[in-house]
Amino acid sequence: MKKNVLIVGAGGVAQVVAHKCARNNDRFGAIHIASRTVEKCEAIVASVHEKKAMKTDGVLKAHALDALDIDATVRLIEETGSEIVINVGSAFVNMSVLSACIRTGAAYIDTAIHEDPLKICETPPWYGNYEWRRREEVEKAGITAILGAGFDPGVVNAYARLAEDEYLDEITSIDIVDVNAGDHGKWFSTNFDPEINFREFTGVVYSWQNGAWQTNKMFEVPREWDLPVVGKRPTYMTGHDEIHSLSARYPQADVRFWMGFGERYVQVFTVLKNLGLLSEQPVTTAEGQEVVPLKVVKACLPNPASLAPNYKGKTCIGDLVKGKKNGKDREVFIYNVADHEDAYREVGSQGISYTAGVPPVAAALLIADGTWDVKKMVNVEDLPPKPFLGLLAELGLPTSVQVNGEDQALDLAA
Amino acid sequence: MKKNVLIVGAGGVAQVVAHKCARNNDRFGAIHIASRTVEKCEAIVASVHEKKAMKTDGVLKAHALDALDIDATVRLIEETGSEIVINVGSAFVNMSVLSACIRTGAAYIDTAIHEDPLKICETPPWYGNYEWRRREEVEKAGITAILGAGFDPGVVNAYARLAEDEYLDEITSIDIVDVNAGDHGKWFSTNFDPEINFREFTGVVYSWQNGAWQTNKMFEVPREWDLPVVGKRPTYMTGHDEIHSLSARYPQADVRFWMGFGERYVQVFTVLKNLGLLSEQPVTTAEGQEVVPLKVVKACLPNPASLAPNYKGKTCIGDLVKGKKNGKDREVFIYNVADHEDAYREVGSQGISYTAGVPPVAAALLIADGTWDVKKMVNVEDLPPKPFLGLLAELGLPTSVQVNGEDQALDLAA
Structure with missing residues (x-):
């Protein structure tokens, strides 16, 4: 059974993620994309179809979602049957989306550290401020959470x-x-x-x-x-x-x-x-x-x-x-x-969007095929690099x- | 009978004008200062008293005035018996203050061309856009209007x-x-x-x-x-x-x-x-x-x-x-x-405020003593310069x- 993917966010990076998921949808199940402004998701869906980027027939659907709302995110993950969530929304939603993944058992991927909108440039240790405090919770839930899987970090x-x-x-x-x-x-x-x-x-x-x-x-x-x-x-x-x-x-x-x-x-x-x-x-x-x-x-x-x-x-x-x-x-x-x-x-x-958006799709493919489905919270350097870099060469980032x-x-x- | 003076505006230049009028109030009658925010005028009055700048006993009084309101400006000129108005308010109020002077017979002095708040950097001929169109009206009313009597222009x-x-x-x-x-x-x-x-x-x-x-x-x-x-x-x-x-x-x-x-x-x-x-x-x-x-x-x-x-x-x-x-x-x-x-x-x-604020007071003194009381609209180069420059040397701008x-x-x- 192929894994359904939910993309959170609808900016320039999300557009790349959607295109790249579509071009590899033979290795995923249904693809969903959600952000506060559903029109932005719909525009991305339209651009995928315009480029005829869907490799095989399949689902690509836009949704409205306030990703700060954990309950709403849980509902959307459940309704769409998503097993992998690629979070490329604003840096403010990392913790709420991670919570929804923990509650539903979905794998979690993001590309930048969590930020509190009220604090600017938080001081190190950055991952220690939010992400790493939840390692135990993630391991207990048995989900894979790959942090910072863009280009840099990633x-x-x-x-x-x-x-x-x-x-x-x-x-x-x-x-x-x-x-x-x-x-x-x-x-x-x-x-x-x-x-x-x-x-x-x-x-x-x-x-x-x-x-x-x-x-x-x-x-x-x-x-x-x-x-x-x-x-x-x-x-x-x-x-x-x-x-x-x-x-x-x-x-x-x-x-x-x-x-x-x-x-x-x-x-x-x-x-x-x-x-x-x-x-x-x-x-x-x-x-x-x-x-x-x-x-x-x-x-x-x-x-x-x-x-x-x-x-x-x-x-x-x-x-x-x-x-x-x-x-x-x-x-x-x-x-x-x-x-x-x-x-x-x-x-x-x-x-810039391309280099940031292709890597999380490679990470999702490695979770989908089991290579990186490690059932805990990791950063990219904790994982074997060769399968990742091999996939990136295939996807356009040699x-x-x-x-x-x-x-x-x-x-x-x- | 010494002439009462009304200062319009309460910014940095108005403060200099008020101090200089006060230091020469033996050559003026009562001095009034008006702006939309009466507290600013009161602060200027207080600063004059703090510096003990009033040369002789006399009136120095703050008023609230919306100088875009011609009727209100006419009323204040009449109530204060002002015969000279020194307009150092925003460039947007020139035309309304001039209108009030024409209606009351008071002399008018300003330091910059009129501007329409909706137009930026109007094209030349600048005085031709507003001021000079009213030359005949000013001459008919028999009032003195001295345009641009700051430092530059002036x-x-x-x-x-x-x-x-x-x-x-x-x-x-x-x-x-x-x-x-x-x-x-x-x-x-x-x-x-x-x-x-x-x-x-x-x-x-x-x-x-x-x-x-x-x-x-x-x-x-x-x-x-x-x-x-x-x-x-x-x-x-x-x-x-x-x-x-x-x-x-x-x-x-x-x-x-x-x-x-x-x-x-x-x-x-x-x-x-x-x-x-x-x-x-x-x-x-x-x-x-x-x-x-x-x-x-x-x-x-x-x-x-x-x-x-x-x-x-x-x-x-x-x-x-x-x-x-x-x-x-x-x-x-x-x-x-x-x-x-x-x-x-x-x-x-x-x-900067000093060089802009002293000259209109010199111009007012020259209207008060009759030297520049020409009963028409003029720019500074239309008037004999020596009395003006002599007064400026005395007032601190040699x-x-x-x-x-x-x-x-x-x-x-x-």
Whole structure:
């Protein structure tokens, strides 16, 4: 009996998830997609049919759901007979959707840590604030819960595990780099919801170095990378979910995250932040209206979904892992290069949504066939990476490897 | 019988006007101050008493007034027996206050052109859009109406007229430069109401060159000035009220305005404008709230009045007028240097408000003693400049002159 899938969310990433599930619906049962605004789900369903993306005849259905409502989510999981829930809704609904999975026995997959809408940039340990507190509850319920199964976190965690399994006896540092060398043609736009995007960078920058959390300010620590295909690119050290889970597995290693930012982003962010326009706290206008500045900024910016048709160029995301092999220093760079135009042609989305949306579908396929159906709460680095990376290559996100700067063939057979 | 004065407005400039009227109340009758929010007027009255600024015993009284309501303004002028109205309220009330003056026979003084709140950066001819259409009406009523009697427009118009009267037979160009070399210690702030400040620069930049209006984009035409006291400063060509009236009097001359902008201002303005955050048109947030972005920006920025206590440094505003004298090329630079800390010590305001607020009081004194009581509508360059500049020197805004780069003594006796 093939497993039914429920997709929660209807943004750019959810669109990719829906397309990819549809293109592989011979390995799933019925596919359902639910969000607060049912019209957004219906638009995604229509775009799947427009691209004739359903591999075989089957169900693809839109639903209205307030995913903060655990009872309603339980009802929808039961009504649709879903055994796998791919949560790519807002970061605020993780805990309620997980609760519904625990109550119904469905497997749970998400792509980012839970956030409380009232707190910005919570301090580490991030998974420790919400997710990991529920490990026992998940194990008792006997369900599989895979946390952070997007690209970063997600694929980059599998890259680190691959380095551990195949290339290094001892790991001394993991530097994750995420560069979008694409051009959307707008003066400025965030690549996903501005509210979530800016929140990532308004707080303190955390990294794991010398066996402890270190703090810096945003845009304080720059580093230029010379990357395959996209070339030399400026990045800055930022905090990111996977620093926490990777530092828990590799506490002896330095774990840092480097995000590529163009000059324009730095300019816009600096002005908006310094003026207080990224604040989630309401201000009162001279006319007496109460307004949250960040929501007004969001309303003024382009809708990230509107970028896809004109997005050109490539992304490069990877892990530079350093350590020792047979007593000798060694460094391995494991990475993917994705193309915005290819993504748009295939699923009608830009490359950022594509890289985030394909991996949770691969994870769902591995739960469906039993490979990753581990009946407990895990992060991606806790799981065997080769089946995952093999599926990703098949689904459009191939992995490349350089050892000490030399390209090296990668055998993903288990 | 000394003339009673009504001050309309209760912002930073109105505070300076009130203090300066009080310090010269032996030459006026009763002084009244009115704005929509009577508490603001009361605070100004209190600050005058705190500084013991009333030169002789006399009336200084606060009133509530909606200056868009012509009948209410007429009633207040009549009740207070005011014969001179100094309008330093918002640029939106010029026409209604002028109407009330025409009906009551009171003299009218303002410091900036009328604006329609629904139109941003109206196109030239600026005075021709509203003010000059009412010249006949003013002359028929037999009242004096002095337009644009702040510093710029205002004092800089008198500087141009002084150049005509004393230094040049023929004028070929007038370049007005306004540099604030002060430091308020904030990351960013406008020096007066952000809504008015940004509106000045969101449209096309107009200048009068080669006998016609020329257009440029904002920050398109830079020019570095090397000024007395404040030194080398970057400026950009911008539109400004007085370009219109001066080009009407000196149509053969190029008339340009250069505003000093630090790098920070250019950075902030560029980001806010390009993101649409300076828009007066409402946007709708994802939550369905209708909001005018510029009003939110204003709510996030410091209140310009709060800058005064920590403002340090000087301003330099002047006219570089070129032409011929006795057949030879000659250039004359006529200017004032003001000090933020001096202004705060004397009247509790920063230097920008000080330079804007002192000149209309000088104009009122010249109406009160008959020198400028011309019973028609005029701009400042239409009036004899020496009595005005002589009074300004007495009131704290002395004039300096350089001819062909050499300092030259200025005799302001008529």
